Amino acid sequence: MKRVVITGAGTINALGHSVADTMTAMAEGRCGIGPLVFRDVERLSIQIGGQVRGFEADGRYNRQQMSLYDRFTQFTLAAAAEAIAQSGITFSGELAAKSGVVLGTAGGGVSTWDDNYRSVYEDGKNRVHPFVVPKLMNNAAASHVSMEYNLKGPSFTVSTACASSNHAMAQAFQMVRTGMAPAMVTGGSESMLCFGGVKAWEGLRVMSKDACRPFSANRNGMVQGEGAGIFVFEEYEHARARGAEILCEVAGFAMSSDATDIVMPSKNGAARAIAGALSDAQLNPEDVGYINAHGTGTAANDKTECAAVADVFGPHADKLMISSTKSMHGHLIGGTGAVELLACIMALRDGVIAPTIGYEEADPECALDVVPNEARDAKVNVVLSNAFAFGGMNAVLALRKV
Amino acid sequence: MSVTDKIFEIIAEQAVLETSDVTMESTLEDLGIDSLGLVESIFAIEEEFDITVPFNANEPTNSDFDISSVSKIIEGVERLLKEQAG
Numbered sequence A: 001m002k003r004v005v006i007t008g009a010g011t012i013n014a015l016g017h018s019v020a021d022t023m024t025a026m027a028e029g030r031c032g033i034g035p036l037v038f039r040d041v042e043r044l045s046i047q048i049g050g051q052v053r054g055f056e057a058d059g060r061y062n063r064q065q066m067s068l069y070d071r072f073t074q075f076t077l078a079a080a081a082e083a084i085a086q087s088g089i090t091f092s093g094e095l096a097a098k099s100g101v102v103l104g105t106a107g108g109g110v111s112t113w114d115d116n117y118r119s120v121y122e123d124g125k126n127r128v129h130p131f132v133v134p135k136l137m138n139n140a141a142a143s144h145v146s147m148e149y150n151l152k153g154p155s156f157t158v159s160t161a162c163a164s165s166n167h168a169m170a171q172a173f174q175m176v177r178t179g180m181a182p183a184m185v186t187g188g189s190e191s192m193l194c195f196g197g198v199k200a201w202e203g204l205r206v207m208s209k210d211a212c213r214p215f216s217a218n219r220n221g222m223v224q225g226e227g228a229g230i231f232v233f234e235e236y237e238h239a240r241a242r243g244a245e246i247l248c249e250v251a252g253f254a255m256s257s258d259a260t261d262i263v264m265p266s267k268n269g270a271a272r273a274i275a276g277a278l279s280d281a282q283l284n285p286e287d288v289g290y291i292n293a294h295g296t297g298t299a300a301n302d303k304t305e306c307a308a309v310a311d312v313f314g315p316h317a318d319k320l321m322i323s324s325t326k327s328m329h330g331h332l333i334g335g336t337g338a339v340e341l342l343a344c345i346m347a348l349r350d351g352v353i354a355p356t357i358g359y360e361e362a363d364p365e366c367a368l369d370v371v372p373n374e375a376r377d378a379k380v381n382v383v384l385s386n387a388f389a390f391g392g393m394n395a396v397l398a399l400r401k402v
Numbered sequence B: 001m002s003v004t005d006k007i008f009e010i011i012a013e014q015a016v017l018e019t020s021d022v023t024m025e026s027t028l029e030d031l032g033i034d035s036l037g038l039v040e041s042i043f044a045i046e047e048e049f050d051i052t053v054p055f056n057a058n059e060p061t062n063s064d065f066d067i068s069s070v071s072k073i074i075e076g077v078e079r080l081l082k083e084q085a086g
Helices: A019-028 A071-087 A093-098 A110-122 A132-136 A140-149 A161-177 A195-202 A236-241 A267-280 A299-318 A333-350 B003-015 B035-049 B070-083
Strands: A004-013 A100-104 A156-158 A183-190 A227-235 A248-257 A288-292 A321-323 A382-388 A393-400
Touching (some): A004 A071, A004 A161, A004 A333, A071 A183, A071 A227, A100 A161, A100 A333, A110 A195, A132 A140, A140 A156, A140 A183, A156 A161, A161 A227, A161 A248, A161 A333, A161 A382, A161 A393, A248 A333, A267 A299, A267 A393, A288 A299, A288 A333, A299 A382, B003 B035, B003 B070, B035 B070
Parallel strands (some): A100 A156, A100 A183, A288 A321, A288 A382
Antiparallel strands (some): A183 A227, A248 A393, A382 A393
């Protein structure tokens, strides 16, 4: 088994257009959630979200690229450019042939579906742009990253709703760990903030109209976000040999399936994934200093997640910190685990624990240290990142300071 | 068909029961309707009466719309029909 480290990180999300800006916002406990701005928003009952602002695709990509890049691909490419530049890695020869890209997304090109359905159904047009399919397909973003950076090894897209990115990064990690690939580009992206994307979520009646307040007794639902998080996972010796800066180590992962309900989470399924990640990384519960929670701000998730953490960690559950950064950037659905990994890196590398903002009222069913409202300085050596998806599919990553 | 009869029908269908099994005093829980069934029932009520029911699954007992029994649901729908008329 080989050791796997992260040598590059990139992002775009409601908190910032770079890793540095995002981490600064997280450390300041800033909220990126606000009024949504897009066509027909007035017909929605949910009108807030963590929307990316000031991202001008027009100057960034040329006309030909724009006809092929849905917003989720645009986000992915922007984040990938930052991650690969930081890593300093160049994919050529044998390295290019073996390295690939595995990304997560739940919806893929949602706004491309939305725009073109509107065009044929509402506007009555009978012709659509020739590239609608290659633009909206879930693997479009991964394909464009592979073309841009000459990644010719194992490449695909994972779609497990809110756990997509964590499942994708777990796959990439496993490929590097087993020696199948020397490096992998991984993470995820989502862009569902358009009329159809929000309308669909509205139907479930689990969205908040005012704020995402994970673990707070007065929480009233989730808030959607958008954006991407992209990383370079690299074999440790390979990274050292080229003198790359190492952000942290990926130590292990586990996946589990609840096999119970299509929307209600299960404590048992979550607990098995958390315990499995510790065991895979050969860590003891006491080693964990921080957990980046799935923490959606729904009644069901937060109490189930806290119960699962209490089960796995026993008395140590009261000593570790657990926070949900969704309170700041919203729930990026298939891209969420990737953006949340930044909070894990910040904890390990910088010793800054991102807070759960919007926390107003203690909930006896979530009686853990949720780092309420203000970031905290703390030295931690091991962190976990939880993702529990609709459909009961869970993926937890374990990371370690190097 | 009256509002009451229609709501009995919607709830019976969701519970996979006969309308005769539904009473004014029944709670959704009595009838075996879970959280997904509840959200579907509210959707069916909105579609049937062309109204918007203020309901958030995160705080079902805290909404403006009382779902504690079939009679409360009927009262709520009648109120919304008046408020949202025209």
